[in-house]
Each structure stands twice: as C-alpha cells, then as structure tokens.
Amino acid sequence: MKKIIIIGGGIAGLAAAYRIQRKISSGTPLECSLLEGGDQFGGKIATERSEGFIVERGPDSFISQKPAAIQLCEQLGIADHLVGTNAGTPSTYVYTGGKLVSMPDGLSLMIPTKFLPFALTPLFSWAGKIRMAFDLVIPKKVDESDESLASFIRRRMGEEALRKMAEPMLAGIYASDPETMSIGSTFPMFVETERKYRSLIIGMLARKKAMLLNANKRPANNYTLFMTLKDGLGEMVEAIIKKSPDIQFQSGARVESISGKEGDWCVKLEGGGENKADALILATPGHITAQLLQPVAPNAAEILKQIKYVSTATVTLAYKREGFSHALDG
Ligand SMILES: Cc1cc2nc3c(=O)[nH]c(=O)nc-3n(C[C@H](O)[C@H](O)[C@H](O)COP(=O)(O)OP(=O)(O)OC[C@H]3O[C@@H](n4cnc5c(N)ncnc54)[C@H](O)[C@@H]3O)c2cc1C
Numbered sequence: 001m002k003k004i005i006i007i008g009g010g011i012a013g014l015a016a017a018y019r020i021q022r023k024i025s026s027g028t029p030l031e032c033s034l035l036e037g038g039d040q041f042g043g044k045i046a047t048e049r050s051e052g053f054i055v056e057r058g059p060d061s062f063i064s065q066k067p068a069a070i071q072l073c074e075q076l077g078i079a080d081h082l083v084g085t086n087a088g089t090p091s092t093y094v095y096t097g098g099k100l101v102s103m104p105d106g107l108s109l110m111i112p113t114k115f116l117p118f119a120l121t122p123l124f125s126w127a128g129k130i131r132m133a134f135d136l137v138i139p140k141k142v143d144e145s146d147e148s149l150a151s152f153i154r155r156r157m158g159e160e161a162l163r164k165m166a167e168p169m170l171a172g173i174y175a176s177d178p179e180t181m182s183i184g185s186t187f188p189m190f191v192e193t194e195r196k197y198r199s200l201i202i203g204m205l206a207r208k209k210a211m212l213l214n215a216n217k218r219p220a221n222n223y224t225l226f227m228t229l230k231d232g233l234g235e236m237v238e239a240i241i242k243k244s245p246d247i248q249f250q251s252g253a254r255v256e257s258i259s260g261k262e263g264d265w266c267v268k269l270e271g272g273g274e275n276k277a278d279a280l281i282l283a284t285p286g287h288i289t290a291q292l293l294q295p296v297a298p299n300a301a302e303i304l305k306q307i308k309y310v311s312t313a314t315v316t317l318a319y320k321r322e323g324f325s326h327a328l329d330g
Pocket residue numbers: 007008009010011012013035036037038041042043044045057058059060061062063253254255256283284285288312314
C-alpha cells in the first residue's frame with residue numbers, strides 16, 4: 001500500500017489529509033500520516049474559547065468568493081454552523097485626519113461603483129476624487145510585466161486612493177508594504193480587469209451587472225463576502241480530525257530533514273526517528289519548506305526563499321456593551 005506523509009498541520013496540511021481520507025473512504029488503498037511540529041493542529045488558525053468569548057488569535061474569516069473553504073465546510077457537515085457578516089452594520093472606517101471616516105457606499109473591491117456616495121464622501125479631497133475618476137480615461141498598461149500594488153493604484157487612481165483605500169484595505173490583508181507587494185500575486189483580479197476593460201471603474205460596473213444577471217440563475221445562498229463558523233475557525237480543524245479516522249495525526253513531530261526521491265522518501269524528525277513514504281506533501285510555511293527542500297530540490301527552494309514573511313501580533317479587547325451609546329455600526 002502506498003504511504004503518504006503530510007508535513008505541517010495547518011489548514012493546508014489538514015485539508016490535504018481530509019482529501020486523502022475521502023480517497024481512502026471511497027476504496028483507494030492508501031496509508032497517510034500528518035506530522036505537525038507544534039503541540040496543536042491548525043497552524044495559524046488558533047481559536048480560544050474563554051468566558052463566553054470566541055477569540056481568534058489568527059484568521060477570523062474566509063472569503064466566500066473563493067469556494068474551497070465553503071465546500072470543505074459542506075463536506076465536513078458543518079455548513080449549518082457558517083455565519084456571515086451582520087447585514088445591518090456594513091460600514092468600514094478609515095482613521096484619517098484624527099477621526100474615523102466611513103468608506104462610501106458602493107465600493108467594489110475598493111473601486112467606486114456608485115457616483116453619489118463617492119462624490120459626497122468627506123474621505124477624499126476633490127482633487128483626490130477627480131484623480132480617481134481619471135481611471136475612466138487612462139489607457140491600459142501595454143507591457144505585461146508585474147508591478148507593485150502601490151505603483152498600480154498610483155498609476156490608475158492616484159496617491160490619495162493609495163493612502164486612504166489601498167493601504168488600509170488591501171495591503172492590510174497581507175500586513176505588508178504596498179510598495180513591495182506584487183499586484184500580480186496579491187490582487188490578480190485588478191490586473192485582469194485592467195487588461196479586459198482598461199478602466200477599473202468600468203470593469204467593476206460590468207462585473208456587478210454580470211453578477212446581478214447571474215444571481216437569478218444560481219441557487220440562492222446566504223453567504224456574505226466574509227464567512228466564519230459559529231464556534232470559530234477552530235471548528236474546521238476539529239471537524240477534519242474527527243472525520244479522518246484513517247489518518248494518523250501526530251503532534252510534536254517536527255521534521256528536521258527530508259531525503260530520497262519520488263517513491264522512496266525518508267523523513268527525519270527532530271530528536272530522532274525516521275519515517276518512510278512513497279510521497280510527501282509539504283504544507284509548511286515557505287521559508288521552512290525551502291530549508292527542507294534544499295537538498296532534494298534546490299531550484300524550488302531558491303524560489304520559495306524569495307517569499308517574504310513578516311511577524312504580526314494580534315491584540316483582542318473586550319468591552320461591555322453598555323459602555324457605548326451608539327449602534328456599533330461597523
Ligand atoms: C494574524 C493572522 C490573521 C489572518 N487572518 C486571515 C483571515 O482572516 N482570513 C484568511 O483567509 N487568512 C488569514 N490569515 C492567513 C491564514 O491564516 C494563513 O494563510 C493560513 O492559515 C496558512 O495555513 P497553512 O496551513 O498554509 O500554514 P500554517 O497555518 O502556517 O501551518 C503550517 C504548519 O506547519 C507546522 N510546521 C512548521 N514547520 C514544521 C516542521 N519542520 N515539521 C512539522 N511541522 C511544521 C507549523 O507548526 C504549522 O502548524 C491570517 C494570518 C495571520 C497570521
């Protein structure tokens with residue numbers, strides 16, 4: 001029987017394990033173990049449930065436009081635990097000029113698609129608004145080379161759009177500097193929109209129209225753009241482990257090195273111990289995968305080393321509701 005070892009027990013490794021479990025359940029003869037270096041499974045997903053609070057130390061939601069996470073929840077039988085954002089409190093605020101200013105209504109991936117709210121918003125100066133509207137006439141980029149997120153937004157919509165929208169809304173997702181982020185890797189939909197429609201505003205309006213037309217054809221679902229699970233994203237981790245009885249999940253099993261070749265791999269653990277496998281799935285962060293691959297696939301390791309990582313800290317604060325007189329819109 002073929003043996004597969006998955007290295008890394010974050011959501012990527014766990015999803016791979018569940019996929020293999022489904023193969024085993026449908027009769028494919030496979031043996032599989034997942035080796036996780038830490039004490040717990042889930043990787044960046046770390047849900048703490050304490051004193052009635054659900055605290056996410058890492059990710060708190062996923063985007064429903066990419067269907068994989070929703071599909072996984074459906075397969076795991078936890079789709080009835082999915083919760084969306086609160087429709088009654090849709091505002092997003094940007095802290096600028098010493099106060100919170102609400103984003104205008106009608107922004108689609110930060111591109112304005114409604115004239116009036118955009119024209120009236122105090123978030124942008126008139127010069128900034130006029131510069132953003134230039135997007136309607138600016139020609140598209142001729143060559144297909146990559147550029148930074150900052151350069152792309154500056155070129156199409158100007159400096160103010162970059163500082164007040166792209167930086168907080170888009171670069172924030174990656175905890176990164178828009179001057180060093182590749183637009184092609186992080187927001188390829190903008191590049192595609194420019195190539196197809198020239199203008200981002202025209203492109204977003206066309207997409208919105210197409211979505212409205214298609215809405216009648218698709219089965220109705222209640223998914224909002226961001227979705228999470230009732231008891232936190234940790235539910236996904238717990239469900240995968242519970243529903244994968246044929247996978248051997250090992251925590252505290254940090255892989256030190258891999259050697260061998262396709263069909264004959266040897267995985268060495270820190271502190272001793274060896275495992276043999278026909279195939280490996282590496283689901284570790286890029287820089288760790290690079291170290292592991294260096295002896296067996298140096299070219300791939302060099303590419304992986306180029307992916308930059310930053311460290312982040314998550315601070316969660318809880319307040320009593322009665323301390324606020326307003327409706328908590330946002
Ligand atoms: C604070 C924060 C908030 C985020 N918010 C969101 C969000 O809201 N929505 C969203 O979609 N994404 C979000 N992300 C990104 C998302 O969490 C990650 O992209 C995703 O969880 C990565 O999953 P992964 O399985 O690829 O890697 P990881 O979760 O990093 O898992 C890798 C695993 O490999 C293990 N490992 C490492 N080295 C070894 C080794 N040598 N041997 C064995 N095991 C090893 C690690 O212990 C870890 O468990 C956020 C990230 C952070 C940090």
